[in-house]
Amino acid sequence: xxxxxxxxxxxxxxxxxxxxxxxxxxxxxxxxxxxxxxxxxxxxxxxxxxxxxxxxxxxxxxxxxxxxxxxxxxxxxxxxxxxxxxxxxxxxxxxxxxxxxxxxxxxxxxxxxxxxxxxxxxxxxxxxxxxxxxxxxxxxxxxxxxxxxxxxxxxxxxxxxxxxxxxxxxxxxxxxxxxxxxxxxxxxxxxxxxxxxxxxxxxxxxxxxxxxxxxxxxxxxxxxxxxxxxxxxxxxxxxxxxxxxxxxxxxxxxxxxxxxxxxxxxxxxxxxxxxxxxxxxxxxxxxxxxxxxxxxxxxxx
Numbered sequence: 001x002x003x004x005x006x007x008x009x010x011x012x013x014x015x016x017x018x019x020x021x022x023x024x025x026x027x028x029x030x031x032x033x034x035x036x037x038x039x040x041x042x043x044x045x046x047x048x049x050x051x052x053x054x055x056x057x058x059x060x061x062x063x064x065x066x067x068x069x070x071x072x073x074x075x076x077x078x079x080x081x082x083x084x085x086x087x088x089x090x091x092x093x094x095x096x097x098x099x100x101x102x103x104x105x106x107x108x109x110x111x112x113x114x115x116x117x118x119x120x121x122x123x124x125x126x127x128x129x130x131x132x133x134x135x136x137x138x139x140x141x142x143x144x145x146x147x148x149x150x151x152x153x154x155x156x157x158x159x160x161x162x163x164x165x166x167x168x169x170x171x172x173x174x175x176x177x178x179x180x181x182x183x184x185x186x187x188x189x190x191x192x193x194x195x196x197x198x199x200x201x202x203x204x205x206x207x208x209x210x211x212x213x214x215x216x217x218x219x220x221x222x223x224x225x226x227x228x229x230x231x232x233x234x235x236x237x238x239x240x241x242x243x244x245x246x247x248x249x250x251x252x253x254x255x256x257x258x259x260x261x262x263x264x265x266x267x268x269x270x271x272x273x274x275x276x277x278x279x280x281x282x283x284x285x286x287x288x289x290x291x292x293x294x295x296x297x298x299x300x301x
Contacts, residue, residue, distance in 0.1 A: 043105075048062070063218070068200065069200030070198070075196050077194040078253065080232070083099060084227065087127065091121075094214060095120035101160065104196075105198075113195075115132040131169050141281055143177055144279040163259065166299070175261060182293075199227065
């Protein structure tokens with residue numbers, strides 16, 4: 001039986017139809033992703049916040065008049081929280097991009113908080129990240145790290161793992177800080193209150209760059225930080241008594257493997273400790289003649 005010959009023109013039309021269908025399917029899938037407006041509430045003038053056409057990439061800007069920020073609509077207690085950020089490039093001295101979790105909107109006296117803060121720099125100088133942990137309004141648990149890449153050239157992933165055993169700060173899935181809990185009641189590990197996730201860009205030239213010696217150069221404004229791909233796998237808080245009011249082991253982030261560093265994570269973490277730590281409050285005996293008790297807890301177990 002002789003097969004029907006397909007003319008080149010009909011073949012090209014057939015291929016074009018496939019490509020259009022594929023593109024349409026891809027576009028529909030992309031459109032189905034949650035947008036910024038689905039997940040967050042904005043806190044800044046409208047002209048300081050922009051999104052891409054599909055609402056998947058978010059731009060926050062800072063100038064002399066105002067900064068910008070956002071927060072999740074929901075609160076969570078324990079889980080995995082991750083976001084891709086591209087930081088302000090060029091001369092960003094005095095500028096801080098904050099990416100953090102907090103129990104309330106504002107620096108209240110009883111807040112719990114988990115912080116990533118990205119400290120701006122003069123052109124050509126390394127970006128620093130500062131992490132901190134608060135419980136009931138008490139912080140002073142700062143660490144500072146260098147990064148092994150330029151965070152202004154492309155997006156990189158910054159994540160927080162939070163369960164009742166530990167808090168781990170990750171950069172591109174590399175653990176850079178491990179903050180341990182004790183099996184005894186204590187006043188240093190935040191594990192009781194649900195938190196929102198926030199991000200903001202703001203002026204902190206009184207302390208952020210070389211202790212406030214480098215001031216913000218407003219001729220370089222607006223300063224823009226960019227976000228995408230927020231990922232949350234966590235226990236969403238529902239008043240008055242959600243399931244996450246007590247620890248369970250139903251989720252991966254609250255099981256044995258999430259309570260300990262894996263073998264490969266231990267290797268990465270050791271490399272970070274040797275090469276990238278700029279400041280560790282647990283080694284600051286001048287500031288803390290008696291080190292905080294949690295400094296005795298080992299992340300290696």
